[in-house]
Amino acid sequence: MRKLLIVIIGLSFFSFHSCQNESEKESSIKEETIVMEPTIIDDGRVSLNLNAMQKNHQLSNMRSHLEAVQEITLLLSQDNYDKASELAYTKLGSTTEMKLMCASFGDKGFENLGLEFHKSADIMSEVFKKRNKDNSLTALSNTLNYCVKCHATYKQ
Numbered sequence: 001m002r003k004l005l006i007v008i009i010g011l012s013f014f015s016f017h018s019c020q021n022e023s024e025k026e027s028s029i030k031e032e033t034i035v036m037e038p039t040i041i042d043d044g045r046v047s048l049n050l051n052a053m054q055k056n057h058q059l060s061n062m063r064s065h066l067e068a069v070q071e072i073t074l075l076l077s078q079d080n081y082d083k084a085s086e087l088a089y090t091k092l093g094s095t096t097e098m099k100l101m102c103a104s105f106g107d108k109g110f111e112n113l114g115l116e117f118h119k120s121a122d123i124m125s126e127v128f129k130k131r132n133k134d135n136s137l138t139a140l141s142n143t144l145n146y147c148v149k150c151h152a153t154y155k156q
């Protein structure tokens with residue numbers, strides 16, 4: 001009876017110990033996963049070599065661009081051309097803020113494409129004032145084409 005008790009105690013100690021080992025192993029795997037470098041794939045786009053602050057600033061600006069085209073699409077569907085025209089210029093057009101932003105990344109090709117994009121938004125803003133849905137959608141598509149073109153060419 002005593003022997004059996006010793007065996008049971010012994011076994012439970014052993015299994016407790018082996019469990020502890022497992023969790024130690026798991027946590028060391030997790031640490032390895034965290035410190036692993038992200039895979040950098042050369043997808044042919046030109047890198048702007050931005051620093052962390054520039055990256056953050058650019059992405060927040062981009063999210064605002066996306067929001068603007070979403071709002072403009074809805075406004076056009078509601079025939080609210082005046083508000084759509086105002087948004088097209090203030091959020092996507094050639095404002096001083098946008099021009100400075102495009103120039104701040106130190107790449108002439110990027111800057112020129114950015115400026116063409118903002119000019120297309122100025123034109124879009126004028127087209128909206130004429131209150132023609134087909135022409136408005138064509139102008140929106142023309143501006144979106146610059147989003148597509150730049151994203152295919154540049155990365156952070």
Ligand code: HEC
Binds near residue numbers: 065066144146151
């Ligand atoms: C002149 C270049 C240029 C133009 C024009 C441009 N973008 Fe971008 N955008 C970028 C770059 C560069 C990135 C970062 C991409 C990367 O590093 O993979 C980016 C990233 C984004 C992102 C990701 C944001 C995030 O938080 O991860 C969104 C959304 C976006 N752009 C929307 C737009 C929309 C919508 C338009 C047009 C209305 C637009 N962009 C026009 C250059 C541009």
